Amino acid sequence: MIRVDTVAKRFGAVEALKDVSFTARNGRITGLLGPNGAGKSTCLRILYTVLAPDSGTATIDGIDVVADPIAARRKLGVLPHNAGLYPHLNARENIAYFGELQGLSRREIEPRVEALLVRLGLTEIADRRAKTFSQGERTKVALARALVHEPSHLLLDEPSNGLDVMATRSLRQWLRELKAEGRCIILSSHIMQEVTALCDDIVIIAHGRVVALGTPGELQQRFGQTSLEDIFVQTVAQT
Amino acid sequence: MNSTILTVCRKEVIENSRDRRTLFSTLLFGPLFGPALFAIMINVMISQALSGAEEDITLPIVGQEHAPNLVAFLRRRGVEASADLESLEEATAAVREGEHEIVLVISPEFPANFRAGGDARVTLVFDPSQTRLNLSTRRVRGLLNAYSRQLAFMRLQARGISPLLLRPITIDEFDLSTATGRSVILLGMLTYLLLFATLMGGFHLAIDSTAGERERGSLEPLLTTPVARADLLLGKMAATMCYMMLSLTLTVAGFTVALYFAPLEQMGMSSNFGPLVALKIILILTPFVPLGAALMTLVASFTKSYKEAQTYLGLVLLVPTLPLIIATFLNIRPDLSLMWIPSLSQHLLIIELIKAEPLNLGYLGVSTTSTLLFGALLAWLAIRLYDRERLLRQ
Numbered sequence: 143m144i145r146v147d148t149v150a151k152r153f154g155a156v157e158a159l160k161d162v163s164f165t166a167r168n169g170r171i172t173g174l175l176g177p178n179g180a181g182k183s184t185c186l187r188i189l190y191t192v193l194a195p196d197s198g199t200a201t202i203d204g205i206d207v208v209a210d211p212i213a214a215r216r217k218l219g220v221l222p223h224n225a226g227l228y229p230h231l232n233a234r235e236n237i238a239y240f241g242e243l244q245g246l247s248r249r250e251i252e253p254r255v256e257a258l259l260v261r262l263g264l265t266e267i268a269d270r271r272a273k274t275f276s277q278g279e280r281t282k283v284a285l286a287r288a289l290v291h292e293p294s295h296l297l298l299d300e301p302s303n304g305l306d307v308m309a310t311r312s313l314r315q316w317l318r319e320l321k322a323e324g325r326c327i328i329l330s331s332h333i334m335q336e337v338t339a340l341c342d343d344i345v346i347i348a349h350g351r352v353v354a355l356g357t358p359g360e361l362q363q364r365f366g367q368t369s370l371e372d373i374f375v376q377t378v379a380q381t
Numbered sequence: 382m383n384s385t386i387l388t389v390c391r392k393e394v395i396e397n398s399r400d401r402r403t404l405f406s407t408l409l410f411g412p413l414f415g416p417a418l419f420a421i422m423i424n425v426m427i428s429q430a431l432s433g434a435e436e437d438i439t440l441p442i443v444g445q446e447h448a449p450n451l452v453a454f455l456r457r458r459g460v461e462a463s464a465d466l467e468s469l470e471e472a473t474a475a476v477r478e479g480e481h482e483i484v485l486v487i488s489p490e491f492p493a494n495f496r497a498g499g500d501a502r503v504t505l506v507f508d509p510s511q512t513r514l515n516l517s518t519r520r521v522r523g524l525l526n527a528y529s530r531q532l533a534f535m536r537l538q539a540r541g542i543s544p545l546l547l548r549p550i551t552i553d554e555f556d557l558s559t560a561t562g563r564s565v566i567l568l569g570m571l572t573y574l575l576l577f578a579t580l581m582g583g584f585h586l587a588i589d590s591t592a593g594e595r596e597r598g599s600l601e602p603l604l605t606t607p608v609a610r611a612d613l614l615l616g617k618m619a620a621t622m623c624y625m626m627l628s629l630t631l632t633v634a635g636f637t638v639a640l641y642f643a644p645l646e647q648m649g650m651s652s653n654f655g656p657l658v659a660l661k662i663i664l665i666l667t668p669f670v671p672l673g674a675a676l677m678t679l680v681a682s683f684t685k686s687y688k689e690a691q692t693y694l695g696l697v698l699l700v701p702t703l704p705l706i707i708a709t710f711l712n713i714r715p716d717l718s719l720m721w722i723p724s725l726s727q728h729l730l731i732i733e734l735i736k737a738e739p740l741n742l743g744y745l746g747v748s749t750t751s752t753l754l755f756g757a758l759l760a761w762l763a764i765r766l767y768d769r770e771r772l773l774r775q
Contacts (some may be wrong), residue, residue: 192601214607215607221602222605227597228392230399239392269760271399287602
């Protein structure tokens with residue numbers, strides 16, 4: 143479970159996050175929805191500890207991300223925005239390197255990498271250098287890399303960025319499978335359909351604040367409108 | 382060693398072994414460029430020194446008929462007298478045009494003055510600003526002086542006076558420099574080339590593993606793994622050091638081979654550059670490897686992109702050479718008080734080694750300790766920098 147409590151973060155004169163609180167439960171996909179520059183990435187970056195909040199707290203399974211960032215990261219699988227691979231390593235090596243950094247032994251890593259390659263349909267490009275990959279292939283390998291240590295929590299920053307229709311569809315399928323395994327998944331997106339299709343809980347963020355929060359059903363009930371897009375436009379316009 | 386550091390180091394070594402840029406700077410640039418440049422320089426210097434001293438020179442002489450004995454004297458000493466110029470004006474023009482380096486002009490009054498035992502004059506036309514080393518000028522002037530002295534001796538003897546009167550003081554030269562000592566100036570450049578090659582070995586990796594990683598967007602995922610940033614950076618520095626050591630070893634080996642074939646003896650030099658000296662040079666320079674790796678990583682961590690890092694690191698490559706340049710100009714001798722300065726201490730120790738002096742272990746100790754401490758300080762600074770949040774912001 144991931145808890146974010148009244149988190150604020152400022153970069154110089156820019157207040158990226160003013161007051162953000164929400165909870166993401168295990169076995170559910172929580173979507174951070176918001177326009178570009180709303181603070182979704184900043185929020186995720188605080189969770190995966192590359193940024194520290196100015197105030198407020200964030201915990202992953204009760205572990206404070208500021209007090210013990212390494213223990214918090216151990217619980218996380220992360221797909222950052224536009225994640226890059228090592229161009230001179232092949233797909234297999236790119237995934238295995240992160241397995242080693244996660245503290246897995248080589249004997250543990252090999253079958254896991256194999257299983258991930260099969261699951262994500264990467265077996266054909268497994269031994270090719272990453273510099274030759276398409277955007278979709280890169281994202282798949284980056285996702286496999288984030289999953290190699292079988293993390294209980296997944297943070298995905300705009301995971302469908304640059305993916306074609308087929309790749310997006312299979313990404314959703316994997317995320318549902320991962321959810322079914324009881325993992326806690328947070329993904330950020332500015333694409334309405336993605337969030338509607340995939341998420342159990344939705345946190346709408348605009349101008350560094352949570353403007354609405356609930357299941358798609360709850361949100362519709364509260365705002366009395368049928369389309370999530372209308373809710374989104376309405377809430378964002380209000381702030 | 383921490384297993385994370387080892388993991389990161391191994392990955393960087395493997396990844397960069399597949400990168401042509403690393404291989405070029407590590408395996409080709411230092412080890413081949415340095416020794417090759419050196420061998421060429423030695424050969425050029427030798428051929429210049431030899432050509433100036435031994436080769437026959439052609440000297441246009443105006444008015445040869447006025448002093449046939451002088452012309453015969455010059456001919457006997459390897460000067461080919463040509464008669465294609467007719468007057469002082471022609472001679473001046475020819476030298477100014479660069480057609481000839483030097484022209485000897487004998488005036489029509491020469492025979493009369495000569496016979497009178499008076500002030501017989503010849504004129505040398507030359508332009509020191511145009512000629513290389515002025516070797517011909519020096520040689521012709523030396524020959525004319527010799528001829529003049531020879532005549533003076535003969536005239537004094539004819540009058541029954543000892544020619545020694547003309548030489549009240551005799552200078553005996555007692556040259557203390559040894560054959561190896563003479564080679565020092567040339568071989569002093571060696572340390573510069575060695576330091577340069579050592580740094581070049583890690584140049585690409587230091588950039589690629591810091592600024593390059595950020596530019597590619599692989600830094601952020603890396604920082605989400607449950608390892609300390611210090612370990613990541615130490616692993617990267619360790620990989621940089623591996624390539625620097627490789628480059629250093631190959632370059633020293635390259636020099637050992639190049640100097641084995643270089644005709645140093647022809648210059649009255651000898652080089653004691655054998656496998657043992659090569660090993661000692663590697664021993665002396667090894668503490669410089671962590672220092673260089675930390676320095677390059679520190680600078681590359683500051684920068685935003687590969688290109689920017691390349692620019693700054695290009696300047697950094699000059700930093701270790703400053704003490705060497707100063708040392709060469711001031712002719713600094715090894716001293717305990719200088720041994721704490723990295724790069725200068727290694728330079729002085731290697732010069733002593735090449736002079737076939739015994740290695741001063743006290744000096745080596747101070748040099749090694751101080752260089753390692755400087756390296757540790759820079760590594761600590763780099764880690765501090767790497768720990769900052771701003772690392773990720775572009």
